[in-house]
Amino acid sequence: MSDKRRSLPHDTYVELVRSLFATLLPTVIMTTAFLTVGAVINFQTPDLLLAILMLLGGLALIARLSVLILHKKEAATARLSWERARTLERRFACAYFSFAATFSAFSARAFVVAGAEAHMLIIGLLFGYGAGVAAGLSLRPWISVTSILIATLPTIIIALLSASISYVAVGLLLAIFTIGGVESMLARYRVVAHKEMESQVFQALARRDDLTGLPNRLSLRERFEAFMAGSDAQNGIAVHCLDLDRFKPVNDLYGHPVGDALLRAVSERLTALLRRSDFAARLGGDEFVIIQTGAVYAEQADMLARRILRAIGEPFIIEGHRITIGTSVGYALSSVCGNELETLMACADEALVDIKRKGGGIVRYRPPVERLDHRLAS
Numbered sequence: 001m002s003d004k005r006r007s008l009p010h011d012t013y014v015e016l017v018r019s020l021f022a023t024l025l026p027t028v029i030m031t032t033a034f035l036t037v038g039a040v041i042n043f044q045t046p047d048l049l050l051a052i053l054m055l056l057g058g059l060a061l062i063a064r065l066s067v068l069i070l071h072k073k074e075a076a077t078a079r080l081s082w083e084r085a086r087t088l089e090r091r092f093a094c095a096y097f098s099f100a101a102t103f104s105a106f107s108a109r110a111f112v113v114a115g116a117e118a119h120m121l122i123i124g125l126l127f128g129y130g131a132g133v134a135a136g137l138s139l140r141p142w143i144s145v146t147s148i149l150i151a152t153l154p155t156i157i158i159a160l161l162s163a164s165i166s167y168v169a170v171g172l173l174l175a176i177f178t179i180g181g182v183e184s185m186l187a188r189y190r191v192v193a194h195k196e197m198e199s200q201v202f203q204a205l206a207r208r209d210d211l212t213g214l215p216n217r218l219s220l221r222e223r224f225e226a227f228m229a230g231s232d233a234q235n236g237i238a239v240h241c242l243d244l245d246r247f248k249p250v251n252d253l254y255g256h257p258v259g260d261a262l263l264r265a266v267s268e269r270l271t272a273l274l275r276r277s278d279f280a281a282r283l284g285g286d287e288f289v290i291i292q293t294g295a296v297y298a299e300q301a302d303m304l305a306r307r308i309l310r311a312i313g314e315p316f317i318i319e320g321h322r323i324t325i326g327t328s329v330g331y332a333l334s335s336v337c338g339n340e341l342e343t344l345m346a347c348a349d350e351a352l353v354d355i356k357r358k359g360g361g362i363v364r365y366r367p368p369v370e371r372l373d374h375r376l377a378s
Contacts, residue, residue: 010082012196016139017085020092021075023136024068030132031061037121038106045114053106060099067095078226093143100150103129108154123170126152130181138185139192145182152178209282211260212267220281224291224341227277237334238295239341240305241348244286244312245326245360254321261318262325269311273304289345298333298364305329305362328356332365 008016038054071088074080107122114122130148137144152174159171207219215223227237244266251259263286270280270288277293290308295301312327330351337347347365355363 008193009197012193014080014082014085015196016193017089018075018080019139020089020137020143021068021072023132024065024072026132026136027061027064027068030129031058031065033125033128034058034061034103037125041110041114041118041121045110045118047109047113050106050109050113053102053109057099057102057106060095060102063095064092064099067091078222079229089140089143093140096137096143096147097150100147104151104154107151108158111155111158119167119170122155123174126155126174127177130177134181134185138188141186141189144185148178148181212264212282214267214271214288215279215281217281217283220279220289220291221341223279227291227293228339235294236296237339237344238292238301238304238331239334239344239348240290240292240301240308240329240331241345241352242288242290242308242312242327242329243352243356245328247286247325250323250325254318254323258318258321258323262316262323265316265318266312266325269314270308273307273311289348292331295333296335301331301333302362302364305331309362326360328352328360329362330355330365331362336367337365 034057035054038050038057042051042054071091075085075088103125107126110118110122129151133144133148137147156171156174156178159167159174162168162171207216207222208214209216247259247262250262263282266286266288267280267282270290274280274290275293278291280288280290282288290304292301292304295304308329309327312325316323316325330348330353332344332347332351334344337344351363351365355361
């Protein structure tokens with residue numbers, strides 16, 4: 001199953017791992033049921049090993065609850081990465097397997113040393129455990145299937161080896177329901193994983209510009225908001241608005257297919273300029289936006305704007321045609337315009353319009369008072 005796990009798209013895998021951390025209530029119910037049944041059986045059948053196994057099971061359940069409580073909020077965040085999801089899944093699995101093993105040993109021991117009333121309680125607990133696993137963990141079958149097999153197989157074997165026909169029947173019932181439960185979990189996992197992958201594909205398409213593959217306006221807003229929700233948001237942001245100079249003549253001279261290919265080439269050059277924390281989007285036509293993170297000072301944003309200017313100014317070879325275009329860049333800093341995306345884009349666009357009116361180039365957005373002071377100083 002580990003190979004299947006690796007073959008899942010990262011976004012799908014993360015969503016399936018998130019489902020594990022929605023099992024707090026079933027875990028609380030299982031904790032209460034196990035400790036109650038364990039106390040009753042230990043009261044009826046005093047046995048040192050049973051008492052030790054009950055204590056170990058309680059500790060394993062506390063570990064399960066701790067993992068859920070400590071990581072529930074983190075698992076629900078949109079910024080959860082594939083690597084971190086894998087770490088959380090392993091922690092969850094370790095706690096879950098620990099309880100499955102101690103529960104299995106406790107059930108088997110109770111079947112050996114306790115009476116029929118205790119056996120009924122154990123059987124009820126096993127069915128409840130199986131139902132909880134099937135309901136909450138079936139989307140991670142390597143955990144759910146393993147847990148159910150660990151928990152039930154020893155008791156099934158003991159029941160099947162019993163001299164009583166009734167206990168053999170109980171063992172067969174447990175085995176049949178275990179096999180059926182495993183098959184149902186695997187079937188549910190296949191269906192849900194497929195639907196989740198389809199959903200992720202559709203969501204990705206809805207957030208990508210069809211022509212260039214860059215994020216579109218919707219994705220731009222989502223990524224910006226996700227960044228602002230993180231701890232790095234205080235480090236400053238610059239928003240660069242740019243459009244292409246002399247793009248329309250390219251379309252008129254060579255046709256729209258060449259123009260489309262040129263836009264794709266421009267997108268590739270812009271992407272190559274950016275760090276992992278930065279991102280670009282195409283708003284439509286020949287209009288692009290770049291979000292530069294960690295831009296505390298105007299000099300940092302100006303440096304990226306100049307790199308953009310140089311990159312777009314280099315000739316493009318499109319379908320055998322040597323094409324030279326240019327661009328103008330207007331940028332705005334969060335230290336001046338605030339942390340709202342629409343405001344930052346409006347300020348950067350205002351600066352872009354202003355610099356294009358003057359013949360093109362690069363300009364930083366200045367608020368009206370600063371512009372007035374700048375003119376007076378000139």
